[in-house]
Amino acid sequence: DSGVTQTPKHLITATGQRVTLRCSPRSGDLSVYWYQQSLDQGLQFLIQYYNGEERAKGNILERFSAQQFPDLHSELNLSSLELGDSALYFCASSTSGKDEQFFGPGTRLTVL
Amino acid sequence: DAKTTQPTSMDCAEGRAANLPCNHSTISGNEYVYWYRQIHSQGPQYIIHGLKNNETNEMASLIITEDRKSSTLILPHATLRDTAVYYCIVSPTRAGGTSYGKLTFGQGTILTVHP
Numbered sequence: 001d002s003g004v005t006q007t008p009k010h011l012i013t014a015t016g017q018r019v020t021l022r023c024s025p026r027s028g029d030l031s032v033y034w035y036q037q038s039l040d041q042g043l044q045f046l047i048q049y050y051n052g053e054e055r056a057k058g059n060i061l062e063r064f065s066a067q068q069f070p071d072l073h074s075e076l077n078l079s080s081l082e083l084g085d086s087a088l089y090f091c092a093s094s095t096s097g098k099d100e101q102f103f104g105p106g107t108r109l110t111v112l
Numbered sequence: 113d114a115k116t117t118q119p120t121s122m123d124c125a126e127g128r129a130a131n132l133p134c135n136h137s138t139i140s141g142n143e144y145v146y147w148y149r150q151i152h153s154q155g156p157q158y159i160i161h162g163l164k165n166n167e168t169n170e171m172a173s174l175i176i177t178e179d180r181k182s183s184t185l186i187l188p189h190a191t192l193r194d195t196a197v198y199y200c201i202v203s204p205t206r207a208g209g210t211s212y213g214k215l216t217f218g219q220g221t222i223l224t225v226h227p
Contacts, residue, residue, distance in 0.1 A: 043150075043156070092155070101158065106155055
C-alpha cells in the first residue's frame with residue numbers, strides 16, 4: 001500500500017459524458033501527478049501540481065483539466081469523453097515534487 | 113529527458129538473481145536513474161534511484177557504470193512476486209534547478225520469474 005488513494009476504482013460511462021477522478025496523496029506529500037495508461041500509448045504523464053499550483057504539463061488534452069485543493073487532494077476532470085479515453089488513470093504523489101513518486105491503485109475508466 | 117533502452121523481456125529462475133540492464137547513453141550530468149516496476153495493472157512501484165554511485169536498498173541494488181551511460185538493476189533473490197514490467201527512467205535533478213519530476217515511461221522489460 002503506497003498511501004495514495006484513488007476513487008473510484010472503476011468507472012463506466014458513455015461517450016460525451018464528463019467524469020471526475022479523485023486522488024488523495026500520501027500524508028505530507030505536496031506534489032500530485034496524473035498519468036494515463038492505455039494499451040496503445042503506455043504510461044503517459046498528464047500533469048503535475050505542487051502545493052496547489054500547476055508545475056508541469058504533459059500531453060494532456062484540452063478536454064481534460066485538473067486541480068489540487070488546499071487540503072492537497074487532487075481531481076482530474078475528463079469531459080466530452082471519447083472511446084479512446086478508456087484507460088487506467090494513475091495518480092502519484094511525492095514530497096518535494098522532484099523526488100520519487102508513489103502511485104495509487106488507479107481508476108479504470110471505460111467509455112462505451 | 114534522456115531516452116532509455118531496455119530489453120523487451122527477460123526470464124529468471126526463482127531464487128536466482130535477476131539482472132535487468134538499461135542503456136541511457138544520452139544521460140546528462142544532472143539526471144538521475146530511477147527504476148520502477150508495475151505488477152499487472154497495479155500502480156507503478158518505486159524501487160530505487162541513483163546518480164553515479166551504486167545504491168542498495170531492501171528491494172534491489174543499482175549499479176551505474178562509471179560513464180553513466182548504462183545501469184543494471186539487480187534483484188538478488190527473485191521470487192514469483194517479482195514478475196512485473198520494470199521501467200528504467202532518467203529524470204532531471206532532484207534538488208535545485210527548475211526541472212520538475214515528471215516521469216517518462218518507456219516500454220520497460222517484462223521480467224518473468226519461473227519456479
